[in-house]
Amino acid sequence: MKGPYISGAEWERMVFGYAALDFPKPRYIPTWEDAIEEVAANQQRYNWNPKEPNTFTGQTLFQSVKSRLKKRFRDHLELYCALGMSLDWDYGTDGFFRINKYIVAVDLTANREKEEASRESDIVVVLAQDVMGRNIGRSCQRIASIFNEGLAGLSFGNAPNVSGVL
16 A cells, blocks of 8 residues: 555554454354354464453553543453454454443454445444544544443443444
8 A cells, every 4th residue: 555554454463463364264153143252262362362452552442442431341341353253254343342241343444435334343443644543543432432322321231232333
């Protein structure tokens, strides 16, 4: 790509340390919910800690969302990597933020048109000229708002998954 932009694969590597292209096509998992469970059970595959992302950019995104959450939700936030798994290949979700069982899915992309497309993911983090610029901040605010609004007044044990669309 020309100019200050990087590719989607480079963006994935910045956030998670890997890109989808680094893995062979996985077996298909027929439901989004089961694909989520596969991701949650396989974070060691990436040496990834959902509570403490191990890349600078992943940690920055995580902290940016966390700082915008209501205080009672902050200690529960996790960021999962789905690259190379069915959730990524078959459902267009590179990762997800989770608070207990509540999910906000993320697709990392450098393709600005992708934001307008119909998505399985709830949030599309769009790469801006400045990687940590206002577009990323706006996406982090939207993720936090989905959690803050969706979890308001609900106990963690009885509400459906939180979702939203940018």
